[in-house]
Amino acid sequence: MKITYREALKQAIREALQNDERVFLMGEDVGRYGGAFAVSKGLLQEFGPGRIMDVPLSESGFVGAGIGAALGGMRPVVEVMTVNFSLLAMDQLVNNAATLLHMSGGQLNVPVVIRMSCGTGRQLAAQHSHSWEPLYAHIPGLIVLSAGTHEDARGMLHTALQCPDPVIIFEYTAMLNLEADLPADAGAVNIDRACVRKEGKDISIITYGAGVYKALDAAKELTAAGIDAEVIDLRVLRPLDNISILDSVRKTHRVLVVEEAWGSVNIAAEVSARIMENVFYELDAGVQRLCGIEVPMPYPKHLEDASLPQIEDIIKKVKKMLQHD
Amino acid sequence: MKITYREALKQAIREALQNDERVFLMGEDVGRYGGAFAVSKGLLQEFGPGRIMDVPLSESGFVGAGIGAALGGMRPVVEVMTVNFSLLAMDQLVNNAATLLHMSGGQLNVPVVIRMSCGTGRQLAAQHSHSWEPLYAHIPGLIVLSAGTHEDARGMLHTALQCPDPVIIFEYTAMLNLEADLPADAGAVNIDRACVRKEGKDISIITYGAGVYKALDAAKELTAAGIDAEVIDLRVLRPLDNISILDSVRKTHRVLVVEEAWGSVNIAAEVSARIMENVFYELDAGVQRLCGIEVPMPYPKHLEDASLPQIEDIIKKVKKMLQHD
Amino acid sequence: MEETSGMQTTTITDREHGMDLLYQMMRIRRFEEKSAELYTKAKIRGFLHLYVGEEAVAVGVTQALRTMDNVLSTYREHGHALSRGITAGVILAEMFGKLQGCSRGRGGSMHLFDAGKRFYGGNAIVAGHLPMAVGMALASKKQKMDNITCCFFGDGAAAEGEFHESMNLAALWEVPLLMVCENNLYAMGTAIRYTHAMQDLEKKGAGYGIESMKVNGMDVLAVEQAARLATAKIRTTGKPFFLVCNTYRFRAHSMFDAELYRDKSEVEAWKKKDPIPALMQQLLEWQLVTAADIKQLELKVETEIQQAVDFAESGTLEPVEELTKFVYSK
Amino acid sequence: MEETSGMQTTTITDREHGMDLLYQMMRIRRFEEKSAELYTKAKIRGFLHLYVGEEAVAVGVTQALRTMDNVLSTYREHGHALSRGITAGVILAEMFGKLQGCSRGRGGSMHLFDAGKRFYGGNAIVAGHLPMAVGMALASKKQKMDNITCCFFGDGAAAEGEFHESMNLAALWEVPLLMVCENNLYAMGTAIRYTHAMQDLEKKGAGYGIESMKVNGMDVLAVEQAARLATAKIRTTGKPFFLVCNTYRFRAHSMFDAELYRDKSEVEAWKKKDPIPALMQQLLEWQLVTAADIKQLELKVETEIQQAVDFAESGTLEPVEELTKFVYSK
Ligand SMILES: Cc1ncc(C[n+]2csc(CCOP(=O)(O)OP(=O)(O)O)c2C)c(N)n1
Ligand SMILES: Cc1ncc(C[n+]2csc(CCOP(=O)(O)OP(=O)(O)O)c2C)c(N)n1
Numbered sequence A, B: 001m002k003i004t005y006r007e008a009l010k011q012a013i014r015e016a017l018q019n020d021e022r023v024f025l026m027g028e029d030v031g032r033y034g035g036a037f038a039v040s041k042g043l044l045q046e047f048g049p050g051r052i053m054d055v056p057l058s059e060s061g062f063v064g065a066g067i068g069a070a071l072g073g074m075r076p077v078v079e080v081m082t083v084n085f086s087l088l089a090m091d092q093l094v095n096n097a098a099t100l101l102h103m104s105g106g107q108l109n110v111p112v113v114i115r116m117s118c119g120t121g122r123q124l125a126a127q128h129s130h131s132w133e134p135l136y137a138h139i140p141g142l143i144v145l146s147a148g149t150h151e152d153a154r155g156m157l158h159t160a161l162q163c164p165d166p167v168i169i170f171e172y173t174a175m176l177n178l179e180a181d182l183p184a185d186a187g188a189v190n191i192d193r194a195c196v197r198k199e200g201k202d203i204s205i206i207t208y209g210a211g212v213y214k215a216l217d218a219a220k221e222l223t224a225a226g227i228d229a230e231v232i233d234l235r236v237l238r239p240l241d242n243i244s245i246l247d248s249v250r251k252t253h254r255v256l257v258v259e260e261a262w263g264s265v266n267i268a269a270e271v272s273a274r275i276m277e278n279v280f281y282e283l284d285a286g287v288q289r290l291c292g293i294e295v296p297m298p299y300p301k302h303l304e305d306a307s308l309p310q311i312e313d314i315i316k317k318v319k320k321m322l323q324h325d
Numbered sequence C, D: 001m002e003e004t005s006g007m008q009t010t011t012i013t014d015r016e017h018g019m020d021l022l023y024q025m026m027r028i029r030r031f032e033e034k035s036a037e038l039y040t041k042a043k044i045r046g047f048l049h050l051y052v053g054e055e056a057v058a059v060g061v062t063q064a065l066r067t068m069d070n071v072l073s074t075y076r077e078h079g080h081a082l083s084r085g086i087t088a089g090v091i092l093a094e095m096f097g098k099l100q101g102c103s104r105g106r107g108g109s110m111h112l113f114d115a116g117k118r119f120y121g122g123n124a125i126v127a128g129h130l131p132m133a134v135g136m137a138l139a140s141k142k143q144k145m146d147n148i149t150c151c152f153f154g155d156g157a158a159a160e161g162e163f164h165e166s167m168n169l170a171a172l173w174e175v176p177l178l179m180v181c182e183n184n185l186y187a188m189g190t191a192i193r194y195t196h197a198m199q200d201l202e203k204k205g206a207g208y209g210i211e212s213m214k215v216n217g218m219d220v221l222a223v224e225q226a227a228r229l230a231t232a233k234i235r236t237t238g239k240p241f242f243l244v245c246n247t248y249r250f251r252a253h254s255m256f257d258a259e260l261y262r263d264k265s266e267v268e269a270w271k272k273k274d275p276i277p278a279l280m281q282q283l284l285e286w287q288l289v290t291a292a293d294i295k296q297l298e299l300k301v302e303t304e305i306q307q308a309v310d311f312a313e314s315g316t317l318e319p320v321e322e323l324t325k326f327v328y329s330k
């Protein structure tokens, strides 16, 4: 069944609302507007304002309220319209959601799910094009997911809602209209493991989010050039799934990490460092990174494109790493 | 001249106020209280409430006001009492301070200096023991400094105030009462380069902040055990000084990175990844990290100690890396 | 305090001034319409937020400002930028992403900046510029500069914590700041009754001891009068002032808005209060202008906008090699 | 609205209730004094914020709460925890970092939690718990639970953006929330005149359409009366209520405070309003208690606190192997 990424997200939310009375969706413009990106369009009509709550512009306030509602026995799904506004709520996420279980000596669970639309590629300029997965992936107590495929857009929410701990799900705006095949009965996916999206033996391309389809496209072209690349979708950015990463290195001995986020102190660095620590002697060459250029996102298309890892960049880099050029 | 870290900070602030009419200090309790950690004690009396401004609890508000005052021609030194509260102001720092120069096509400079007390070791528990240098080091447009020595506590502010761009200075509460020798005419230091605090040839211990004196102490003991460790203080966490790092690797071929911050997606990971990318073939073994355990800080002393890299841990790790045990 | 339009009759006798107000509003209107057109032609990309219907606010308030005053605005700021004297050409060039744009093309529609004109954005984090505005006013006070800072923001922004903190700081520090809330009744698709428990926003000033006033934001003369009163107070007392302009946006929130959240009839009712025909009619009534004058203004505006499009079209793109410029100053 | 103590005479006739109020305040006082002592002996570490002088607020407000109600507090929360029925022993054990503490020793003085008692901290980011309190009240409403949420915070907290957002959300959503501002005139060393442009904090309620009241926070009977009035309103209307308790802290902000920011004479003047001797005197006057009763209470408190110290002393430390427990649930 062909389905857009947007529709996959919506099906997941609708299902969650149907399955559990305690679930409700809250966020700016999720109701009457239909969601900033039309993800929740129609749900207000279907579930009513008690389950689909439009909230004022008060990111700290309503994210904190979501945390409180979780403490109080509900299963809130809080939408922060885009990750760009999430710094306003970051204190709540870090000092409360991520910390309460520990601070209370194990007494308090915070089963809240935070959905954030994120990513680049739409010429939204410096304040609206952030890739802050690395900031959240640094924080113990949070589970940080990245829905880089339709399958995960459809399946992650369900599993996240079963989790007693706070979960952040990153969704990628640029992919909303993208169609893909999903089985009609697609549903819950695990939220513990990375996933080998394509097996290969010559090099591991490790990525997540908007990088996944890019890497798969690159891998396809590389196959034509005689290079058999493995593509790993990290999916779970915190806690990272070491096993999948290290297994792939043991197989391919070469790694390129691809990430849209800025190039320093990012998830790619973490992957590289873990490989270094654990399987250094398996490496045939140093792990390389292909990340976002460290610049606030410029508005013009040509500069935005230049600041992000593109399919061609991946191909070029892989070829270079394999001395194939 | 023996001087405490606190006194070094205070001298720097006083000097800045004396040197430039445009400089003023603002922050919670910097005036009448004398500063949460007595760093600015007496300055209100000396400079008056126009230069030493107590502000309400409104981190986003007064940090943003500092940014605005910088745009308006002043040279504000904004104290965020401790880094733990800085997430409330992070949107201002990232979306405004770090971004305005670029967004305006080079028109607007934001010469604001943000001082944050930070660090661990005082049993302040989960919400008051954060080491968030990695979060800020991820952000292009910010200059991020870490005053791991008395020299830098004394000298970084001056240089930061000459800088047309926003600078964050991390200061370490646990070191405030620590005395060290400083020349009476100690003053401005550069804010571009890392610093070799101790030369050595067997291994590079790369660290910053509270790690510096710990690493130096460890190096001393290691010398006794016949290991000649080099200690590098990164000092400038953004932009990182590649040259110093790579030069040291070329010399010692082994690296341990020590950091109090949580163990994933941190500065240590970035250092490791850069070494991997640039001087992989210089390495005799994989770069190792010794970082904060990934747990919200527990209150009890024995658990807090166990969650942080201690001098003994450094020694042990180095010996192990050199197969010296 | 009452709406000023209720307090005093707002009338003028100065033909030139009337013509200018009309011209400015017409220019903004035409600029916005043209922008929408250029968006559909994909000349402009990213987010585009139009000001159509709200022109009286920017134009009215700006009358009370001087060259030295600072202005900060939101992502819906073309009108403020134009009122502030940034030419339509460099604004449009910016929206085209061209090097000749007022932010060198780096900012786009949401990030118009012009340091020379003391126009400080073009800020796209809702309420994120409020603390900065307080700081700029503080800098003026500290440097004993004879200027004020004017900060535009929406009804939605007033729900953010930054509004509270900024109002309090401005009042505590007694800084020369004009806070202008453009209450267009919606924050994106969320009506004010869902975003504010207490919807008479001007009453919020009392919580901070800030003098406040509301005004009919569809009446440029009333807005001008209120703004002059407000700025006069600020200039004499040095203290902040909170001005709520009640207005309405005729078009969608942005180019991605299906407007599911409001009735067409509501929009139509508000269009009857359109500030541009309203002023035209007044000026005609008062015999300050003739139909021919208006025709001429229309022509002038049309020419200006066409020149702006030409200017933007003929602009150049920044070389990709310059990508990492402006992250740091050196 | 006026201070309730000005509105009505606050008197009681119930001897047992009077004794209980007195006992509770005395117990908190003694607990805090003992804590200070134990801090200087390095038994307690980290930050320690004492409640001495403010006891009437926690004790008075708690009278109006039921077992099912939720309570959230700040880092100055020993008094609230004790009032809420957490025993002095487990609180002190927590402050000793012992496994037997109410948060297993992980939290310390600033992070007392007891899920069973519905005591949700012990929150040390100023105003950070306000949004959570709104959410807990929302959860009660959604689940049609018959409880309210009570949130304590300081005058300093009311300057944070979270206060504004939380007040607005609570009012918009009409949730059963009692917001109790403990206005002790200082945020650390910063007097309220430097933190609030408008210092009659109860007037801030109007900006959100929230019913508000101030009360003399040094008079436990007045606080109880006000809290009963407030909770009764909340329980009938389901809407939030904002109660400002004007009080004073007799001791330093924390153990690291040289109190440079206020005159000894000011503190001494406030000590004359000490709620504990005040209540004693009233109860004696009304002949509800005798000097002997008071003596006995003192003994009871003394014994209780001594037992608490013993309990904390005899507690054990969590094995270091468990360090990474409670980061995630599994
Ligand atoms: C902090 C933040 N949250 C959310 C958004 C997304 N957003 C952009 S405009 C807007 C509505 C703002 O409404 P208002 O302040 O009334 O201004 P208006 O657009 O009506 O002029 C929203 C929710 C944002 N840009 N920033
Ligand atoms: C967000 C934040 N900023 C600063 C601090 C440091 N701090 C701790 S208590 C305090 C004063 C709070 O004053 P108030 O709210 O009046 O409560 P009180 O201590 O008087 O009970 C400050 C500034 C903090 N804990 N959190």
Ligand SMILES: [Mg+2]
Pocket (backbone or CB within 6 Å): C154, C155, C156, C182, C183, C184, C185, C186, C187, C188
């Ligand atoms: Mg609006």
Ligand SMILES: [Mg+2]
Pocket (backbone or CB within 6 Å): D154, D155, D156, D182, D183, D184, D185, D186, D187, D188
């Ligand atoms: Mg206080």
